[in-house]
Amino acid sequence: MKVLFKSKTRTPVDLVRHTRDLLIFADGGGIDTKESKRDEKMMELTKLLRDLKQVLYGDSESEPVSESCAQLTQEFFRENTLRLLIVCLPKLNLEARKDATQVVANLQRQQVQSRLIACDYLEKNIDLMDILVAGYENHDLALHYGTMLRECIRHQSVARYVLESEHMKKFFDYIQLPNFDIASDAAATFKELLTRHKSTVAEFLSKNYDWFFAEYNSKLLESTNYITRRQAIKLLGDILLDRSNSAVMTRYVSSRDNLRILMNLLRESSKSIQIEAFHVFKLFAANQNKPPDIVSILLTNRSKLLRLFADFKTEKEDEQFEADKAQVVREIAALDSNEQQ
Secondary structure: OHHHHOOOOOOHHHHHHHHHHHHHHHHHOOOOOOHHHHHHHHHHHHHHHHHHHHHHHOOOOOOOOHHHHHHHHHHHHHOOHHHHHHHHHHHOOHHHHHHHHHHHHHHOOOOEOOEOHHHHHHHHOOOHHHHHHHHHHOOOOHHHHHHHHHHHOOOHHHHHHHHHOOHHHHHHHHOOOOOHHHHHHHHHHHHHHHHOOHHHHHHHHHHOHHHHHHHHHHHHHOOOOHHHHHHHHHHHHHHHOOHHHHHHHHHHOOOHHHHHHHHHHHOOOOHHHHHHHHHHHHHHHHOOOOOHHHHHHHHHOHHHHHHHHHOOOOOOOOHHHHHHHHHHHHHHHOOOHHHHO
8 A cells, every 4th residue: 555655756857847837837927826826836846946956966865867867958958948947037936046046057067968958959049148147137136147147158159149249238337236246246257258268259359359448448447446446457367368369468458548557557555456457567568569659658657667566576475476577677677769769
């Protein structure tokens, strides 16, 4: 008799199908359903999302089983479960949102027969990125959608879509939102977009150089917010020092406006901003084809710069930094006024 009444364990496919059914219900708002019944269904959905997470991540007693993960992933992307989950996120409670976010994040890495089928799905449903990016404008959803977005842009084609969309301009505002957690999350996504896929980033920066760096300089490097300036100068160094961005770097260090901004950052009271600014400034100094107006600015400020670098030290001993500083000092000391011609 015990066997007859034993509850049947749901397969990964069953879990996804049942989740999908309840998401369809949630998406419709359950208008014709009694409140008690609606609450019951939403509680069941919450439990299912927890079960999906357990299949993908395992728990304290067991590791995830690769075959179960593959079955779950395949069923998840066979129909529109991901779209439903993203669209219905506002209707879920906080715990369910957290679990949904972790499920979506994990699914981006799951391979089925050596393919990342999440990427195939997103390429056909790329408008979902519009929903995720716009999530930064919703206080309650921003961190969930932001985490999902960062995982989705692991796929190069998806990252390219976001980079080439009008959404990129919005990040300059999202990074400066008054809510620190949301602004930090947007900054993390912005950094990921500009560093993960080298060839795509180089292409984007070359095509969009003028507007991108105009925004970057005015809204981030010259921001009144210390944290924004610090993050921006660090990221700028990461971008310009990356070999795949060499053409962009050469263009950036040929601009007198860019040099003026960097020299102002070198004078900051914050040591960390000064050090990061130095790593970009050294590219101006090392440029063997300096335009005359760059040479002119460096010559005009030579004594101030040499005095600044004489006392310029990192908190911990750093041989590479000292070598770079010595090279910059040599370059500036050796400038010839004839180069201004």
